[in-house]
Amino acid sequence: MVEKTTHGRGELEVIEMRERISILRKLNAAEAWLDKKFGIETTGADRIPEDERRPPSIINMILIWFSMNITPGLITLGLLGPVFRLSVDDSILITVFGTAIGAVIPSFTATLSPQTGLRQIAVSRYAFGIWGAKICGLLNILINIGFGTVDCIVAGQLISAVSGGKVSIAVGIVILCVVSFMISLFGFRIIHKYEQVAWILILILLCVQFGQSAKYFSPTPGLSYSSGRAKTGAALNYFALVFGQVAGWASISGDYYVHYPANISKWLVFGLTWIGLFIPTVFVLILGNQYGGIILTNTTLSGIYDENGIGALILATMAPSGWAKFVCVIYSLSFVACVTAIYYSSSLSIQIWAKHFMAVPRFVWNAILAAISLALAWGGREHLSDVIVDFLSLLGYWTVCFGTILAFEALWFRPRNGGYDLEGWQDQDRMPLGIAGCLSLAIGFGMSFLGREFIGPAARAIAPAGGDLGNYITLAAVILTYPPLRQLEIKYVGR
Template sequence: MKIEKHSLDFIPEEERHGSVRNLFSIWFSANMQITVVITGALAITYGLNIFWSLVAVVLGNLIGGLFMATHSAQGPKLGIPQMIQSRAQFGVIGAVLPLILVVIMYVGSFFATGILGAQAVHSVFPGISITWALIILGAITLIITVFGYDLIHAMEKYLAIVFAIVFIIVTIYVVRMPLPAHSWSIKDFHLSKFILVLSVTATWLLTYAPYVADYSRYLPKNTSSKATFGYTYAGGVIGTMWMMILGVFLTAAIPHFTDNPSQHLAGLFGPTFATILYLVIIIGVISINVLNLYCAFMATITTTEAFKKSQVTPKKRFNLILIIAAIGTVLAIFGQSNLMSIFSDFMLFLQYFMIPWSAINLVDFYFLRHGEYDIKDIFDINGKYGKFNWISIIAYLVTIVLEIPFMNTSVYEGPISKALNGADIAWAVGLVIPAILYYFPMRKKFFKENLQPLTRKVKSEVKSSPVHPHTLKTGNEEKRI
């Protein structure tokens, strides 16, 4: 299999390939891994019982999946990576602002997921330390990522089958485990904790939004948007919901499950199946970290290309992916002792910054431009989208400031969150406010931009008309101006 030759450039129609059905397998298998289990575990650690944890997990995924899948539908239409399309909203240089945050997000996910995989490697091979396991996993992830799009799709397609078989067996065993009393009590409801869990679980799929279209951009342009949305939504929601539900049950049934989730999960079974489960966990970590590393590379190239045009050669591709993988691995080595604390705050951090970006992007694509973009100008710093779009930049920054009173993390709790007994509804602010602040000024700007060429055209026709200067001839009639 050849190394992918495209990076952030447009995919020509003659090079489009693949089946839209593959979007189900890539997003299903990408989420059938231990990090998602840990995200579900947060519901119990935050204080919800099993019943309300499951309600929050289901609702969170159904909501988060909507945003993820609507971004995915942009891929075949535009044929470019997700984040470079942000230039149409933020400007060629202005898009660097969300891009930097996206790179941080990918690297953070890379190291958090890597720690869980390293724990599994250490459990299977005790002679390999967590540090060396992180280095080994990073190297394997690097090699796969260098080959790129086609290898990633092929790998995820077959892993989806393996993961489904193994986790069906795991699920049958887990749901039969004894659970604490009152686990299913409907009356044991805590609104603030429920909203917090709903925010975190919805954020998981939403964090795919900045790169989900990267894996649909090679599909033919005439690929149905409904099919792209449907397969992405189904794969992402089913895989994520399944793993989070397992996390809820396992955390409720096993004391200190989150201290070493891979070991606790595999320890439920005999030696033979435990080893198989460890291997599945390790492969799952590699599969999601390939996506994290691939898109960290794409976001980094998009950022640097805004300032300096350069060809992405195979050597440059390898070197940049190597640097990003090394940074993520080093962070994992130093952060392995405080994983749960870091991971919890990291998930909340993502929603504060990525939901406003998603709102602006979707409003622009579906309600303002209706999917019509000038691809050439997206790559031109002097093109129609300009260097900066201050409407989107101001909307984005103002929203982040307005989110602060609603935030609730281990290091800061805003006054409104305190008044709501700890409920974190910053995600709602991050969704509604930027949509309003961006839509109405941009609609006014579009009206002015579209009216000027029309006015010039009418004046030109009037000037060249042989009839009275105050009339235009249309067919056999004269139309009064």
């Protein structure tokens, strides 16, 4: 049965702001004009009732993740396994298990958006409250911009390598940011159509790259460059990075499912999303693992990588040179699929910060986020490996907190307390205070630093250089704190 379109008090207040405040009225008129001329999405982070949904093809639940993950950007992560002194074979094994486990979190969170018609961070209001969801939105934006920064830098390196250094990395960064911004303006419908096909050519080129670069792969892929406690620490560190990378989609995966029917099978959503995340991520990361072996066993290519980055290394392993340059140019454009989604979802998270932010059209936030992403990528373009290591480990800790709390709420507390009050998602007096969610998030994320690689006391107990235990400590902290805290919140607050 299709629900009747009704609005809660908070939703009506946003509509009233758009009509009453002059600048907002003009901005929304501009958005309406852009919609009429170019077909951009105007709904933003608003709830999508069932009678207004226009679902894409079911297969898009796989293809959208193919486009976002079949990019050479993941090569930079995969090569870190051997760089951490693991063998190529060990790195591949950790890649498979880290991806398989990490993909569970975004696959689950994605199931929450069709039944509610709400974007992923908006759904978190039912566990974190309206104010707590603002914190989740901020963390989501930081995560997305971190992803975007890495992609922009790699794209810049590729374009610079193709030009023989005549074009700077900064130019490539600008090109990617501008193109991604333009596509993200169009919103849900165009993004789904673009992501349906964006991966196909890139997959073909990556297969060719696999074949052409195979002659450089490590002659002893099973040889580990560390042993004992050092190897254990390296394995834990690399696992944390792989897990964090794929789990990081948890805070946006549902953004692309709000138009699917509320009664769609949750197992179908979960399964298709997991497949869409697992297959492309593992494929590209394994290529990265092999490139890590190249760096450690081939002095010439290692020097090229050290001097000019991953773009120059890819160029050097493919032939002839004209073909290699063509591939690298296409690769640099492949990041558009991922960065487009980053700008889109981040703009939705900003709108969820407050009703006044919701009243501002999405295209305004898109433009601001693109400018921030450009600035960060520009500033960090010479420190790519440091950005990846520092960013992805923290990413895993946050998503473990986020996903576990939403799982407890959806699977235990909501079924026993009346389900989701959809009309009240904008109303403070109808949402939880979020005390349990925020405290559990703070405790879990705070305790994660006990196990963080290199600096945490628990991590240093594993190996001299550390072994990342942050995800496990975070999971244990959330499991032990959220259920009792949430039970107390319901008992004394009533919602």
